[in-house]
Amino acid sequence: MKLKIAVLPGDGVGPEVTAQAVKVLKAIAQEFDHSFQFKYASVGAVAIDETGDPLPKKTLDLCKNSDAILFGAIGDPKYDNNPSAKVRPEQGLLKLRKELGLFANIRPVKAYDTLLDKSPLKKQFIKGTDICIYRELTGGIYFGEKTLSEDGNTASDLCVYSRVEIERITHLAFKAAQSRKRKVTLVDKANVLESSRLWRKVVTEVSEDYKDVKLEYLFVDNAAMQIILNPKQFDVILTENMFGDIISDEASVIGGSIGLLASASVGDYFSMFEPIHGSYPQAKDLGIANPIASILSAAMLLDHFELFEEAELIREGVEKSLKLNITTPELNSKFNHITTTKVGDFIEDFI
Amino acid sequence: MKLKIAVLPGDGVGPEVTAQAVKVLKAIAQEFDHSFQFKYASVGAVAIDETGDPLPKKTLDLCKNSDAILFGAIGDPKYDNNPSAKVRPEQGLLKLRKELGLFANIRPVKAYDTLLDKSPLKKQFIKGTDICIYRELTGGIYFGEKTLSEDGNTASDLCVYSRVEIERITHLAFKAAQSRKRKVTLVDKANVLESSRLWRKVVTEVSEDYKDVKLEYLFVDNAAMQIILNPKQFDVILTENMFGDIISDEASVIGGSIGLLASASVGDYFSMFEPIHGSYPQAKDLGIANPIASILSAAMLLDHFELFEEAELIREGVEKSLKLNITTPELNSKFNHITTTKVGDFIEDFI
Ligand SMILES: CC(C)[C@H](C(=O)O)[C@@H](O)C(=O)O
Ligand SMILES: CC(C)[C@H](C(=O)O)[C@@H](O)C(=O)O
Numbered sequence: 001m002k003l004k005i006a007v008l009p010g011d012g013v014g015p016e017v018t019a020q021a022v023k024v025l026k027a028i029a030q031e032f033d034h035s036f037q038f039k040y041a042s043v044g045a046v047a048i049d050e051t052g053d054p055l056p057k058k059t060l061d062l063c064k065n066s067d068a069i070l071f072g073a074i075g076d077p078k079y080d081n082n083p084s085a086k087v088r089p090e091q092g093l094l095k096l097r098k099e100l101g102l103f104a105n106i107r108p109v110k111a112y113d114t115l116l117d118k119s120p121l122k123k124q125f126i127k128g129t130d131i132c133i134y135r136e137l138t139g140g141i142y143f144g145e146k147t148l149s150e151d152g153n154t155a156s157d158l159c160v161y162s163r164v165e166i167e168r169i170t171h172l173a174f175k176a177a178q179s180r181k182r183k184v185t186l187v188d189k190a191n192v193l194e195s196s197r198l199w200r201k202v203v204t205e206v207s208e209d210y211k212d213v214k215l216e217y218l219f220v221d222n223a224a225m226q227i228i229l230n231p232k233q234f235d236v237i238l239t240e241n242m243f244g245d246i247i248s249d250e251a252s253v254i255g256g257s258i259g260l261l262a263s264a265s266v267g268d269y270f271s272m273f274e275p276i277h278g279s280y281p282q283a284k285d286l287g288i289a290n291p292i293a294s295i296l297s298a299a300m301l302l303d304h305f306e307l308f309e310e311a312e313l314i315r316e317g318v319e320k321s322l323k324l325n326i327t328t329p330e331l332n333s334k335f336n337h338i339t340t341t342k343v344g345d346f347i348e349d350f351i
Numbered sequence: 352m353k354l355k356i357a358v359l360p361g362d363g364v365g366p367e368v369t370a371q372a373v374k375v376l377k378a379i380a381q382e383f384d385h386s387f388q389f390k391y392a393s394v395g396a397v398a399i400d401e402t403g404d405p406l407p408k409k410t411l412d413l414c415k416n417s418d419a420i421l422f423g424a425i426g427d428p429k430y431d432n433n434p435s436a437k438v439r440p441e442q443g444l445l446k447l448r449k450e451l452g453l454f455a456n457i458r459p460v461k462a463y464d465t466l467l468d469k470s471p472l473k474k475q476f477i478k479g480t481d482i483c484i485y486r487e488l489t490g491g492i493y494f495g496e497k498t499l500s501e502d503g504n505t506a507s508d509l510c511v512y513s514r515v516e517i518e519r520i521t522h523l524a525f526k527a528a529q530s531r532k533r534k535v536t537l538v539d540k541a542n543v544l545e546s547s548r549l550w551r552k553v554v555t556e557v558s559e560d561y562k563d564v565k566l567e568y569l570f571v572d573n574a575a576m577q578i579i580l581n582p583k584q585f586d587v588i589l590t591e592n593m594f595g596d597i598i599s600d601e602a603s604v605i606g607g608s609i610g611l612l613a614s615a616s617v618g619d620y621f622s623m624f625e626p627i628h629g630s631y632p633q634a635k636d637l638g639i640a641n642p643i644a645s646i647l648s649a650a651m652l653l654d655h656f657e658l659f660e661e662a663e664l665i666r667e668g669v670e671k672s673l674k675l676n677i678t679t680p681e682l683n684s685k686f687n688h689i690t691t692t693k694v695g696d697f698i699e700d701f702i
Contacts (some may be wrong), residue, residue, distance in 0.1 A: 039667055076543065081568065083541060083548035083555075091544045106561070120476040141492075141510060146545035155549035156511035159492060163504040190434060191426065191441045192498035197434035197508035204434075217432065222629075224601035225609065228579060229471055242540070246597060250575035258576065278573075 001305060006066035008059065008096075010044040011048050011089060012279025013080060013289035013340075014072025020291035020344030021070060021103045021298040023315075027351040028302065028310045039066065043096070044089035044279070045076035054092030060099060064073065068301050071101075071274035072294070098138050101267035103170045105137040105244065106176075106300075107276055109251040112230075113176055114322045118331055119257030121228065126254050127232040128269070132172040132180065133251065135244025139165045140195070142241045161195045161240065164237055166202040172266075173238040174210040181235035183214045187223040187243055199240060220247070227251050248276060257330050258288025262297040264304060273297035287339035290328040292318055317350035352594070352656060353386045357417035358449075361395040362440060362689075363630025364640035365423020368637050371642035371695025372421060372649040375668070379653065379661045390417065395440035395630075396427035405443030413451060414621065420451075422625035423645070428632055449489050452610065452618035455520045456488040456595065457527075457651075458627055460612065462582075462600045465673045469607030469682055472579065473498065476654050477605050480582040484602065485524040488594025488616055490516045491546070493592045512546045512591065517553040523617075524589040525561040532586035534565045538574040538594055550591060571598070578602050588683040599627060608681050610641025613648040615655060624648035638690035641679040643669055646698060668701035 004283035007022060010226040011017035022038055041059035044166045048054050054074075063069050071093075078141040079088045098100075111119070111129040144158030146299055177184050186203050198219060207215040218226065220243045226233065226246065231254050239247060275293030283289045296318060302311035320329060325348045329336050360366035373389055380387040392410035399405050403702055405425075414420050414472060422444075430439045447453075462470070462480040497507030528535050537554050539547035551568060558566040570579065577584065578598065582605050602608040605665045605698060612627040626644030634640045647669060653662035672678060677697045680687050 080542060080570075082549075083552040088542065089489075094543070122471055122473055122643075125471040135613050142543055144507065148545055152549075152552075154516040155545040156495065156509055157544045157546050158507055158509050160505065160507035166362070189596075191431060191439065192445070192493055193508045194499055194506040195508050198499070198503075200432075201434040201503075219431075221596045223601035224575065224597045225604055228601065228604045245540075245572045246575045249572035250579065250601065253576055253579045341590065 001307065002134065003068060003305065004037050004039070004066045005301070006069045007038050007040045008043045008071045009040070010072040010074045010279065011046055011188050012073050012281040012284050014074070014279055016285070016287070016340045017275060017289050018070060018072040020340060023212050023295040023344050023348050024295050024314060024351065025298050027348045028314065031351055032307070032310055034307075036174040043092045044074035045079065046150050048087055048089060049160045052087065054087060054089050055095045060096070061180040063096065063100060068304065069135035069270070070298065070301065071272050072280040073277065074280070075279040081148070094142060096272070098143060098267060100272065102188050102265035102272055103136060103138045103165065104172050105135040105263055105265045107133040107135060107247070107248045107261060109254055109264045110132065112260070112319070112322055114319070115256040115331065126231055128298055129250060129254050131231060131234045131237060132176060133237045133239070133244060133248045134169055134176065135248060136165065136169050140241035145166055151339065159193070159195050159242070161198055161239060163202050165200070166199055167206055170203050170206040170238060174207065174213050177213045177236040178210065182212055183216065183235040185216045185218055185223070185234055185237050186220050187220050187239040187247060189220050191216070191217050191219060195240070203238065223247060224250060252276065252301040257290060258293070259328065259330060260292050260296070262293050262300050264300040266304070268288060271301070273301040286331050287341065289340050290330065291340050291344050292321070295344070313351055314347065317347035320350060321346050324347060352658065354419060355388050355390070355417045356652075357413045358389050358391045359394045359422050360391070361425045361630065362397055362427050363424050363635050365425070365630055365634040367638070367691045368638070368640050368642040369421060369423040370624060370643035371691060372645040374699050375646050375702065378651050378699045382702055383658070383661055387554060394443045395425040395473070396430065397643040398443060399438055399440060403438065403638050405438060405440050406446045411447070414447065414451060419655065420477060420621070420623040421649065421652065421690055424626065424628065424630040426630040426632070428574040430637065445493060445566055447623070448616060449494060451621040451623065452489065453616035453621060453623055454487060454489045454516065454618050455523050455615045456614055457485040458599045458612060458614045460484065460599070460605055461607050463611070463670070463673055464467060465670070466607040466682065467605065471604055474676050478584055480587060480605050482582060483527055484583045484588045484590070484595060484599045485520055485527065487516065487520050487600060491592035491694060510544070510546050510593070510667055514549070514553050518557055521554050521557040524587050525558065525564050526541050528564045528587040528601045529561065534567065534586040535589050536567045536574070536585055538567055538569050538571050538588055538590040538598060540571050541593060542570060546591070554589065574598060575601060603627065608641060609644070610679065611643050611647070611680060613644050613651050615651040617646070617655065622652070624652040638692065639680050640691050641681065642673075642691050642695050646695070664702055665698065668698035670700055672697050
């Protein structure tokens with residue numbers, strides 16, 4: 001297979017981890033005789049520094065002319081603590097999601113047997129956890145109208161959803177559940193929010209098409225509790241943009257490190273693959289950032305193009321690295337000299 | 352001291368747990384020679400059944416003519432799964448908060464030494480945790496304009512905050528931090544939301560008045576993770592309404608049971624005290640609901656009127672009941688015949 005892959009390393013540890021994913025994809029290409037072409041472009045704070053724009057037109061064009069996008073991370077503390085900054089790195093990511101119509105963000109959360117001890121949660125609570133979160137990604141309060149009054153003393157954000165936006169991700173979530181444990185849990189705040197009530201209505205209607213899948217409802221506050229108390233109760237979690245952001249980062253504690261969590265963002269025409277950890281600026285260039293989330297995102301990319309065998313091989317490499325303790329320091333109490341690059345090398349060699 | 356206390360038992364397990372708190376307050380009154388007068392009124396689904404209104408005028412009037420309100424719980428599944436219901440129990444609670452101007456919801460989260468084993472989190476992660484969450488309670492997306500398009504296919508909720516709303520709770524949070532570990536963590540999503548940027552700006556300004564308190568910022572997604580990974584890093588958490596709802600329920604897992612978590616909702620003129628667990632309808636009338644959250648809410652009520660010694664005595668009673676395993680089933684693997692009422696009786700006797 002021939003694939004044109006746009007690589008957007010972005011900020012912080014983005015470049016280091018993405019480099020490992022590219023390395024692994026190149027090994028796959030060689031091993032399976034595919035032709036993957038990688039083209040690089042800048043995004044985020046790095047792009048602001050270069051061009052003043054967090055998503056330069058050149059970058060967007062490259063993405064639109066590629067089959068898939070491999071994304072690193074975005075964000076820089078120099079913008080975070082300046083509430084009045086006019087341009088911010090995150091706008092680059094949000095615009096990319098919107099422009100490419102990447103409406104479904106898919107975030108698998110798994111408790112690896114070899115890592116059960118690393119989680120702050122007790123083994124018996126998490127062993128066997130296998131959740132897949134479907135987070136809506138181009139609607140809700142992220143993209144609704146924002147206002148700031150002239151005197152700067154009142155600010156607002158609008159959370160808005162339409163039936164179509166809810167329907168399309170709901171179909172994806174139910175289809176995913178059909179080849180999993182056949183359960184979808186809708187997370188919302190329908191006892192307070194009008195938009196959540198629309199979610200509940202539309203999802204209930206769509207669920208009629210999937211009689212073999214069980215639909216459950218959970219208020220987001222309760223969900224935030226249940227994910228820790230009893231994560232094994234979940235199969236597919238379906239939710240809107242903001243709740244999905246919170247719930248999925250929270251769920252990362254189950255695996256023992258956010259450095260393990262990959263994601264795919266898909267739409268009707270494009271797809272993007274990125275680790276769910278952020279730019280982690282404190283770790284930049286120290287060689288301690290875990291590349292596994294990025295490498296597993298590359299595996300999700302292969303899955304997306306139905307290269308299942310290839311994706312599986314990457315996952316085996318990852319599991320092997322975890323088993324042999326070839327892991328970055330946050331997961332490694334034995335060896336502390338294993339760098340981002342070494343983990344990448346190991347998985348590359350394995351392939 | 353003379354106190355007029357409005358008691359609003361509400362739905363589900365509300366009445367059973369509130370009855371224990373009242374019993375304990377009566378014991379305190381007797382022991383310390385206070386005069387507490389209790390007057391009851393209905394709210395929530397119960398009130399809808401009786402009057403069609405989740406907050407009857409009679410109830411609101413009683414609250415306005417009382418010194419404090421003891422609240423049970425609200426919510427009924429028959430409304431939850433009916434997105435088109437016109438009247439819903441939660442409106443009673445929200446209206447009460449708004450009408451009484453209860454803008455600050457204070458939720459302490461503590462890891463009791465005797466209960467460390469009950470938490471899904473490992474001991475070493477939670478031992479010593481002592482967090483106090485200040486959640487804004489009368490603004491944000493809970494109270495902004497809601498719309499549903501005529502065709503029913505688009506719904507929206509507006510999240511709006513003004514400087515004044517942010518300032519007043521920020522002062523309370525910083526004052527609280529001054530008599531604690533002198534740290535406030537603002538939880539927001541300032542990299543995406545305009546309202547969060549206003550929060551960050553105003554809180555930073557107010558913090559200038561409290562040079563002895565350290566201010567930190569955390570994005571809500573990261574906060575949802577940090578609360579589990581390292582809860583001991585927190586002292587006072589300050590946040591807006593929706594994030595506070597999620598984060599505080601999540602934090603309840605630290606204590607081992609949401610049945611332990613009390614809250615106070617305060618404003619310039621009124622104050623209300625309620626367990627943070629909901630109506631828990633499955634447990635209604637089974638005698639298994641934990642009354643401690645309600646009893647500790649009563650202790651917060653006493654604190655509010657500077658009856659510190661009295662409040663302390665209740666807390667000692669609670670700790671003793673936990674130590675002796677006089678607890679409801681969710682915390683009790685030894686005895687499973689200890690009911691809601693028995694826990695109340697024990698603490699009453701202790702006093
Ligand atoms: C960087 C930020 C805008 C982004 C989000 O909130 O969506 C990130 O937290 C994520 O989850 O991908
Ligand atoms: C019942 C509901 C409206 C309420 C809220 O969301 O505020 C509850 O969850 C709480 O936290 O007090």
